Amino acid sequence: MTQKTTKERSNVRKILHLLQGIHIHPAYLIPPLGLGILAAAFEGVGMGLLIPILNGFLQNSFTFVLDAPYIGPVVRMLPENIIGNDRMLFGLFLGTFVIIYILKDITRYFASISMVYFALRCIHHLRKALFAKYLSFGKQFFDSTNIGHHATLLVDFTKQALNPLQHVDRRINALFSLLVYFVVMLAISWKLTLIALPLFVLLHVSIKRMILHIKNLSASIAARSSELGKKTVEILSTIPLVKSSSTEREEHLLYTEISDEMTKTDYRARVFMEMLLPLQEIITLLVATGILVGALALLGREQIASAPALVVYFYVVINAASKFGVVSGFRGALAT
Numbered sequence: 001m002t003q004k005t006t007k008e009r010s011n012v013r014k015i016l017h018l019l020q021g022i023h024i025h026p027a028y029l030i031p032p033l034g035l036g037i038l039a040a041a042f043e044g045v046g047m048g049l050l051i052p053i054l055n056g057f058l059q060n061s062f063t064f065v066l067d068a069p070y071i072g073p074v075v076r077m078l079p080e081n082i083i084g085n086d087r088m089l090f091g092l093f094l095g096t097f098v099i100i101y102i103l104k105d106i107t108r109y110f111a112s113i114s115m116v117y118f119a120l121r122c123i124h125h126l127r128k129a130l131f132a133k134y135l136s137f138g139k140q141f142f143d144s145t146n147i148g149h150h151a152t153l154l155v156d157f158t159k160q161a162l163n164p165l166q167h168v169d170r171r172i173n174a175l176f177s178l179l180v181y182f183v184v185m186l187a188i189s190w191k192l193t194l195i196a197l198p199l200f201v202l203l204h205v206s207i208k209r210m211i212l213h214i215k216n217l218s219a220s221i222a223a224r225s226s227e228l229g230k231k232t233v234e235i236l237s238t239i240p241l242v243k244s245s246s247t248e249r250e251e252h253l254l255y256t257e258i259s260d261e262m263t264k265t266d267y268r269a270r271v272f273m274e275m276l277l278p279l280q281e282i283i284t285l286l287v288a289t290g291i292l293v294g295a296l297a298l299l300g301r302e303q304i305a306s307a308p309a310l311v312v313y314f315y316v317v318i319n320a321a322s323k324f325g326v327v328s329g330f331r332g333a334l335a336t
Contacts, residue, residue, distance in 0.1 A: 018161060022125040028118055029168070035111035036173035042104035044180030049097045050312045051188070053090070062089040108173065119165040126158045146230045174326035181320040188313045196317055202283055284321035288314055 056062040
């Protein structure tokens with residue numbers, strides 16, 4: 001186990017420890033996560049329906065679905081007047097596809113809002129617990145510490161500490177979508193899937209390096225933010241002293257320097273964050289093109305899959321790369 005993986009698991013344990021400290025049981029995560037998994041299942045079924053829809057549309061006949069695995073037994077249960085009518089079969093497949101994707105979007109929506117509600121309530125309870133802790137301290141503690149730091153901790157730290165919870169349902173949904181996509185890719189062509197696997201290795205290595213930079217910059221941003229908060233409260237709480245000693249210019253220059261350093265560091269972190277998506281898309285496009293050209297040259301189209309299946313396959317590959325980026329982004333959230 002690498003040191004980075006251990007650190008990430010440690011971060012997850014810290015979040016679980018925070019939930020335990022504010023008396024929030026992790027079992028409350030089950031409904032949003034369950035809805036996210038259900039949305040991934042709907043998406044996989046929808047992907048699977050694309051192949052017979054395209055095949056039937058191009059061949060002007062849906063009779064092949066009667067012998068198709070999984071779908072065939074279901075279709076044979078339909079009335080004869082539907083089975084013998086290509087237009088009705090096409091409408092049935094297309095309508096089912098639309099309904100499944102609507103159900104996917106509905107379940108994903110409810111998964112998101114339930115997860116956001118859970119996360120925001122956790123942040124609320126964490127703030128309450130921290131404020132109650134502060135109230136238990138004596139006056140000497142506040143006389144010897146910086147109020148700006150405490151204000152930053154109560155407002156910013158509580159939100160940042162549990163921020164990954166607000167999007168964990170999307171990560172779980174993306175993870176299960178990846179598993180579903182992998183099954184669909186294997187079902188279409190196991191040969192192409194073996195060739196496509198290096199794509200995800202390349203994506204993993206690229207995103208991992210970017211996240212390492214984001215992690216280091218995030219630590220610097222947190223330090224600068226705390227320093228800026230302390231300095232703000234220090235200046236505002238000692239304005240009479242600043243005025244009496246005529247040090248307005250010196251204080252302004254120091255504050256400007258701290259703020260400028262924080263802005264530069266924040267900008268560098270955003271540069272890396274914004275680079276993740278386009279970098280991922282470029283790598284996916286280039287490698288997917290290479291896979292297609294190489295597979296056609298080595299194996300020939302007849303040995304791989306039909307034309308509609310190939311279209312669906314590369315649609316799945318592009319979507320899988322996007323989901324892979326969402327899963328990898330969780331590591332970025334933990335790093336932050």
